[in-house]
Amino acid sequence: MRVQQPAATGLDLERVDGRAKVLGLAPYAYEHPAENPTYLYPVQSTIARGRITAIDTAAAETMDGVVAVLTHLNAPRLADAADKELAVLQSDEVGFRGQFVAAVVADSPEAAREAAARVRVQYHQEPHHAALRADHEDLYKPEQINAGLETDTQAGDPDAALASAAVVVDRTYTTPAEHNNPMEPHTTVAQWEGDRLLVFDSTQAVHNARKTLAPLFDVEVEQIRVVAPHVGGGFGSKGLPHAHVVLTALAAKVTGGRPVKYALTRQQMFFLAGYRTPTIQRLQLGASPDGRISVLTHDVVEQTSAIKEFAEQTAGISRMMYSADHRRTTHRLASLDVPVPSWMRAPGECPGSFGLEVAMDELAEACGIDPIELRVRNEPAIDPETGKPFASRHLLACLREGARRFGWERRNAQPGTVLVDGWRTGIGVAASTYPARRQPANTARIRFTADGFYEVQIGAVDLGTGAWTALTQIAAEALECGPEQVRLQIGDTDLPVATVAGGSSGTASWGSAIIGAAQMFRKEHGGFPSAGDTSEGDGERNPAGKNYALHSFGAQFAEVQVHADTGEIRVSRMLGVYSAGRIINPRTARSQFLGGMTMGIGMALHEQSVMDERFGMIVNHDFADYHVPSNADIRQLEAFWLEEVDEHAGPLGARGIGEIGIVGAAAAVANAAYNATGIRVRDLPLTADKFLT
Amino acid sequence: MQISMSVNGNEVTRDIEPRVLLVHFIREELGLTGTHWGCDTSNCGTCVVLMDGQPVKSCTVLAAMADGHEIRTVEGLASNGALDPVQQGFMEEHGLQCGFCTPGMMLTARALLDKNPHPDDGEIRQAISGQICRCTGYATIVRSVQWAANHPVGSAATGDAADPSEAEEVTA
Numbered sequence: 001m002r003v004q005q006p007a008a009t010g011l012d013l014e015r016v017d018g019r020a021k022v023l024g025l026a027p028y029a030y031e032h033p034a035e036n037p038t039y040l041y042p043v044q045s046t047i048a049r050g051r052i053t054a055i056d057t058a059a060a061e062t063m064d065g066v067v068a069v070l071t072h073l074n075a076p077r078l079a080d081a082a083d084k085e086l087a088v089l090q091s092d093e094v095g096f097r098g099q100f101v102a103a104v105v106a107d108s109p110e111a112a113r114e115a116a117a118r119v120r121v122q123y124h125q126e127p128h129h130a131a132l133r134a135d136h137e138d139l140y141k142p143e144q145i146n147a148g149l150e151t152d153t154q155a156g157d158p159d160a161a162l163a164s165a166a167v168v169v170d171r172t173y174t175t176p177a178e179h180n181n182p183m184e185p186h187t188t189v190a191q192w193e194g195d196r197l198l199v200f201d202s203t204q205a206v207h208n209a210r211k212t213l214a215p216l217f218d219v220e221v222e223q224i225r226v227v228a229p230h231v232g233g234g235f236g237s238k239g240l241p242h243a244h245v246v247l248t249a250l251a252a253k254v255t256g257g258r259p260v261k262y263a264l265t266r267q268q269m270f271f272l273a274g275y276r277t278p279t280i281q282r283l284q285l286g287a288s289p290d291g292r293i294s295v296l297t298h299d300v301v302e303q304t305s306a307i308k309e310f311a312e313q314t315a316g317i318s319r320m321m322y323s324a325d326h327r328r329t330t331h332r333l334a335s336l337d338v339p340v341p342s343w344m345r346a347p348g349e350c351p352g353s354f355g356l357e358v359a360m361d362e363l364a365e366a367c368g369i370d371p372i373e374l375r376v377r378n379e380p381a382i383d384p385e386t387g388k389p390f391a392s393r394h395l396l397a398c399l400r401e402g403a404r405r406f407g408w409e410r411r412n413a414q415p416g417t418v419l420v421d422g423w424r425t426g427i428g429v430a431a432s433t434y435p436a437r438r439q440p441a442n443t444a445r446i447r448f449t450a451d452g453f454y455e456v457q458i459g460a461v462d463l464g465t466g467a468w469t470a471l472t473q474i475a476a477e478a479l480e481c482g483p484e485q486v487r488l489q490i491g492d493t494d495l496p497v498a499t500v501a502g503g504s505s506g507t508a509s510w511g512s513a514i515i516g517a518a519q520m521f522r523k524e525h526g527g528f529p530s531a532g533d534t535s536e537g538d539g540e541r542n543p544a545g546k547n548y549a550l551h552s553f554g555a556q557f558a559e560v561q562v563h564a565d566t567g568e569i570r571v572s573r574m575l576g577v578y579s580a581g582r583i584i585n586p587r588t589a590r591s592q593f594l595g596g597m598t599m600g601i602g603m604a605l606h607e608q609s610v611m612d613e614r615f616g617m618i619v620n621h622d623f624a625d626y627h628v629p630s631n632a633d634i635r636q637l638e639a640f641w642l643e644e645v646d647e648h649a650g651p652l653g654a655r656g657i658g659e660i661g662i663v664g665a666a667a668a669v670a671n672a673a674y675n676a677t678g679i680r681v682r683d684l685p686l687t688a689d690k691f692l693t
Numbered sequence: 694m695q696i697s698m699s700v701n702g703n704e705v706t707r708d709i710e711p712r713v714l715l716v717h718f719i720r721e722e723l724g725l726t727g728t729h730w731g732c733d734t735s736n737c738g739t740c741v742v743l744m745d746g747q748p749v750k751s752c753t754v755l756a757a758m759a760d761g762h763e764i765r766t767v768e769g770l771a772s773n774g775a776l777d778p779v780q781q782g783f784m785e786e787h788g789l790q791c792g793f794c795t796p797g798m799m800l801t802a803r804a805l806l807d808k809n810p811h812p813d814d815g816e817i818r819q820a821i822s823g824q825i826c827r828c829t830g831y832a833t834i835v836r837s838v839q840w841a842a843n844h845p846v847g848s849a850a851t852g853d854a855a856d857p858s859e860a861e862e863v864t865a
């Protein structure tokens with residue numbers, strides 16, 4: 001395969017979208033001009049399970065400025081109500097607390113909100129279950145887990161191997177529910193013109209969004225246009241359309257053609273916009289005295305919503321990370337009366353790496369060997385699960401480079417021995433990985449304009465990751481022109497089809513289509529095109545996927561201080577080294593890595609959505625009580641990467657960088673906290689109380 | 694009720710409902726959508742504007758409370774055909790990714806630099822302590838403010854005018 005030679009890529013190009021954003025002129029979903037708009041405010045269920053027996057909307061309907069009050073009794077019918085997350089206001093059933101049960105549309109946001117508060121709903125309440133427990137009585141095995149993976153895998157005889165292993169680590173680790181919390185709340189503005197729907201949406205995938213909406217409203221995908229030129233973060237929660245998108249489009253059916261605007265409040269986002277499922281992970285590692293792993297099992301219990309299955313691929317990481325002749329992974333779901341889980345940055349690998357990488361630290365200690373050396377001794381020659389060679393596996397290089405830069409040799413192997421000014425101090429390491437998943441269903445179009453620019457069109461989305469910039473560079477390089485000659489257009493279903501900005505797949509997937517279009521353009525129009533010359537190119541399924549295991553790798557290092565008297569914990573230093581194929585733009589890439597690590601510190605120290613099982617209520621559903629890292633929590637962070645081009649990853653040679661920065665980050669912090677204190681915390685987050693013994 | 698205030702140097706007078714929040718007044722009534730709305734509980738800081746030069750979270754200020762005061766939003770940062778050094782700094786030092794927290798961060802930075810032209814990193818971090826960024830990890834934001842401190846207004850060309858036609862180009 002021909003790999004593009006770096007030219008415009010690799011440049012530290014300033015953000016293409018930077019200027020609009022510092023001027024306050026970049027329009028997010030809510031900010032697009034809408035003529036004579038209406039505003040939606042919902043009513044949410046106050047029970048976790050049951051039926052609506054009566055709704056009194058009279059007071060709301062008579063208020064000034066109210067356009068409509070929608071309930072399951074009067075809302076337009078959806079053509080397809082099979083997806084119970086999306087089938088809003090279609091029945092009297094309540095499946096979780098916080099679900100939409102009514103909505104007010106009004107001339108002002110204030111009127112909508114006040115009227116919604118006057119809607120009275122009566123319920124027949126049924127018993128519910130909202131807490132995840134390992135011994136939940138109705139655990140079930142899903143047909144498959146996310147990303148189309150097998151639910152369970154087994155090789156050899158794990159139980160026998162455990163019985164005969166010289167050293168065994170058998171521990172259970174838990175990760176709590178966490179909420180993505182992008183800064184821009186999930187927002188939809190919808191308007192029907194006859195049978196055509198226009199949607200300004202805060203989404204990671206415009207084409208996927210309309211594909212989801214079309215059958216619900218019984219229209220062809222071409223009748224729906226979804227627009228999203230700028231998105232204020234997503235981290236997975238805007239990858240799949242959630243109920244509010246449907247609700248807003250449904251409400252727009254009763255406004256006589258007026259647009260309906262709806263931005264979820266931060267509080268509503270905790271119930272309606274997806275979250276990372278909590279996990280309970282039992283890890284068993286059996287090894288020889290010198291740390292060679294013979295058996296690795298990873299058994300996961302996690303939750304889904306009773307109304308819609310979501311099966312996080314938590315143990316997937318244990319299928320490919322380390323060499324072990326005997327292996328088992330399982331996933332069991334507790335179906336609960338809770339909001340619907342969804343994607344959150346590195347679904348699967350992120351929570352799974354906490355269990356696996358802390359267990360590795362425990363095994364290193366049990367064997368009395370250095371944690372990096374333990375990983376060296378268990379580095380597989382081929383992918384243990386598939387038997388395929390790795391297209392590019394530089395985990396050990398990341399670990400060694402990170403160790404050198406971080407000062408790993410100064411680590412005191414004896415935990416709890418370094419006390420500086422009242423702070424117990426230690427360092428820890430964890431490995432990181434994330435699959436490279438180039439998506440084939442992408443098309444790019446390139447048109448030469450009368451004023452001498454190359455218009456590059458693809459329905460990609462920039463969540464803030466830097467797609468505006470990286471795709472401009474990729475196009476310039478492929479066209480062999482300067483980035484200033486490229487006019488990129490993204491974020492609109494009127495543009496050629498594109499896959500989701502998610503799974504660290506965007507740049508490689510869209511970039512391949514752009515390279516294909518550029519090559520076709522030069523073939524068809526040569527180096528001196530005329531105005532209007534146009535070519536298209538498609539992405540392709542990566543043929544290397546048949547023969548190679550494609551993954552990125554990384555090493556996470558953390559220095560942690562735990563106050564000896566109060567248990568207060570600080571991450572004083574963190575450093576990551578990554579192998580992710582070619583880096584398109586060092587400036588935006590570094591920010592992505594550091595952002596992932598930052599969210600990893602949040603996962604390690606703060607983030608936890610607390611379920612009050614009596615009510616099915618996420619009690620800390622705002623930024624006052626759900627803590628994400630503030631600037632005082634983030635001290636010295638550094639990210640480095642290995643210079644490489646992965647020739648098996650596609651014509652771009654890049655694998656993707658959006659998620660690998662968070663994978664393993666919480667484990668590195670927990671391992672450092674153990675090194676600091678001698679206290680092994682196996683339940684995230686690492687709050688102060690866990691260090692007070 | 695009728696309220697009047699100066700917004701980015703322009704006098705505006707409007708009849709409003711007393712319950713309207715300043716953030717909604719700015720966004721919905723005045724159409725200045727660079728001020729964002731992120732949490733509704735005064736925790737995230739995406740809605741920060743300057744009221745008489747002081748950063749306030751406009752989601753917890755009633756528009757009526759701004760009657761008679763001077764409001765400055767992100768749209769009022771660039772002046773006389775040039776970006777504010779803070780805006781230039783956020784571009785130079787990559788102080789943004791998704792950009793949603795950026796207007797609030799920049800206005801807080803502007804207020805800080807007006808009072809303290811040469812802040813140290815700790816003072817910058819203190820100033821933005823009420824604001825959340827979910828993308829960057831903050832270090833580039835601190836560096837962006839330092840860049841602005843090192844390039845005060847009038848010290849060097851800091852960029853071209855905010856041209857409304859640019860916005861259309863970007864959103865096309």
